[in-house]
Amino acid sequence: MNDNAPEQPAQGLTPGGSAAIARSGNAPAGVPVMDVDPFSDAFLTDPYPDHERMREAGPVFWIPKYAIYASARHEQVRAILNDHATYISSAGVGLADFNKETPFRPRSLILEADPPDHTRARSVLARILSPRTVMQVRATFAAEAETLLDRLVEKARSEGEIDAVKDLSEVYPLKVFPDAVGLESEGREMLLLYGNMIFNAFGPRNELLVRAAEKVKPLTQWIMDHCKREMLRPGGFGDMIYQAADAGEISLDEAPLLVRSFLSAGVDTTVNGIGNALLCLAQHPEQYARLRADPSLARPAFEEALRYESAVQTFFRTTSVDASLSGITIPAGSKVLTFLAAANRDPRQWPDPERFDIERRPSGHMAFGSGIHGCVGQVVARLEGELILAGIAKRVKSLSLAGKPTRRLNNTLRALASLPLKLETA
Numbered sequence: 169m170n171d172n173a174p175e176q177p178a179q180g181l182t183p184g185g186s187a188a189i190a191r192s193g194n195a196p197a198g199v200p201v202m203d204v205d206p207f208s209d210a211f212l213t214d215p216y217p218d219h220e221r222m223r224e225a226g227p228v229f230w231i232p233k234y235a236i237y238a239s240a241r242h243e244q245v246r247a248i249l250n251d252h253a254t255y256i257s258s259a260g261v262g263l264a265d266f267n268k269e270t271p272f273r274p275r276s277l278i279l280e281a282d283p284p285d286h287t288r289a290r291s292v293l294a295r296i297l298s299p300r301t302v303m304q305v306r307a308t309f310a311a312e313a314e315t316l317l318d319r320l321v322e323k324a325r326s327e328g329e330i331d332a333v334k335d336l337s338e339v340y341p342l343k344v345f346p347d348a349v350g351l352e353s354e355g356r357e358m359l360l361l362y363g364n365m366i367f368n369a370f371g372p373r374n375e376l377l378v379r380a381a382e383k384v385k386p387l388t389q390w391i392m393d394h395c396k397r398e399m400l401r402p403g404g405f406g407d408m409i410y411q412a413a414d415a416g417e418i419s420l421d422e423a424p425l426l427v428r429s430f431l432s433a434g435v436d437t438t439v440n441g442i443g444n445a446l447l448c449l450a451q452h453p454e455q456y457a458r459l460r461a462d463p464s465l466a467r468p469a470f471e472e473a474l475r476y477e478s479a480v481q482t483f484f485r486t487t488s489v490d491a492s493l494s495g496i497t498i499p500a501g502s503k504v505l506t507f508l509a510a511a512n513r514d515p516r517q518w519p520d521p522e523r524f525d526i527e528r529r530p531s532g533h534m535a536f537g538s539g540i541h542g543c544v545g546q547v548v549a550r551l552e553g554e555l556i557l558a559g560i561a562k563r564v565k566s567l568s569l570a571g572k573p574t575r576r577l578n579n580t581l582r583a584l585a586s587l588p589l590k591l592e593t594a
């Protein structure tokens with residue numbers, strides 16, 4: 169990626185370096201306290217040991233550093249996400265409380281909205297990204313995957329290895345999804361920088377965010393310019409949003425903000441979903457052998473990788489009233505952090521959760537969220553993941569790490585900076 173975020177070894181802890189501002193707030197009585205900073209470099213580099221400690225601390229716990237409630241268990245994370253009246257999104261789905269602070273950008277009309285506003289925007293985007301509409305781009309997405317993978321196999325033959333991030337997981341989503349939205353090719357790498365900044369902005373104002381935000385002005389301007397109707401190819405997903413405005417389903421002022429939702433949520437997520445899936449397969453050669461033997465396992469393999477190494481790790485909610493969760497009272501106006509990735513390895517939900525098993529079929533995982541805000545782009549994400557994994561399985565006998573992968577730390581995403589892979593081709 170083209171950002172200046174520090175690159176860290178994928179394994180092992182580094183010293184925490186968060187410049188977060190601690191909020192005031194004493195620990196509420198009767199709630200387990202976790203002295204942890206989920207946005208520190210150390211935590212983000214290897215979150216899994218802390219995830220386990222948090223799950224074991226209780227169904228709900230308190231993080232004093234930010235004066236927030238949190239949950240890391242599947243049952244409670246699911247309950248929070250499915251009770252959108254109690255746990256609202258309109259106060260922001262990051263640490264910032266929009267009831268007290270001004271959002272750094274105009275708030276999302278879908279992600280950061282509650283019904284009935286959310287329902288209106290959601291029905292437009294859900295129709296555009298429905299299985300039926302996405303089926304119409306399947307052939308194009310498949311052809312692009314084939315062309316790219318043929319080229320990469322050649323590169324692996326001539327150069328001995330590829331960087332699965334720079335050569336593949338960043339290239340493919342950056343090509344197919346913005347094409348489908350109808351965006352011009354020039355300057356598209358901005359979407360990676362923008363995604364990096366947006367997902368950092370759900371966390372505290374730590375160094376990761378400060379560094380990403382240095383570029384915010386030109387990026388925001390570029391994105392908003394490219395969300396205008398005249399910049400979008402007729403018939404693409406972006407243009408379909410404007411057609412919904414023509415039909416009176418949303419206003420013309422709302423249309424560019426919904427195009428922005430596609431561009432901010434639709435690239436960095438799949439980039440890291442695909443990157444993490446390739447890392448999982450390289451680290452588990454016996455699982456890759458099963459995929460190679462039966463490429464129709466590509467879809468469940470992608471799904472399991474989303475559970476095992478969730479690209480989106482966390483999201484916040486805010487309580488609209490005094491809430492009661494597993495016997496704990498959470499006062500109105502509290503920020504509540506849901507650890508999606510920790511829920512995805514909760515032994516209360518998954519047998520042998522630390523095992524990466526491409527035949528698991530992990531239905532009910534939280535990698536796409538749950539409830540009314542559950543990822544509206546999941547059909548697209550699954551299509552991209554499936555096409556890449558199936559295309560590799562058809563061409564590559566075995567894949568293995570050719571060097572140490574590096575992580576790109578982000579307050580919300582589990583992201584990779586590089587993934588050197590050796591591909592043994594048929």
Ligand code: HEM
Pocket residue numbers: 249257261278279280290293429430431433434435437438441442478479480483508534535536537538540541542543544545546548549
């Ligand atoms: C592997 C890839 C992806 C992952 C892991 C992912 C994850 C998520 C998660 C966890 C949420 C829930 C947010 C919440 O509950 O507050 C979400 C919502 C959303 N996603 Fe995705 N996403 C992915 C791909 C995409 C794609 C390709 C798009 C295409 C536009 C997209 C667009 C959105 C939008 C607009 C929302 C907000 C939905 C709402 O609030 O109703 N995502 N995503």
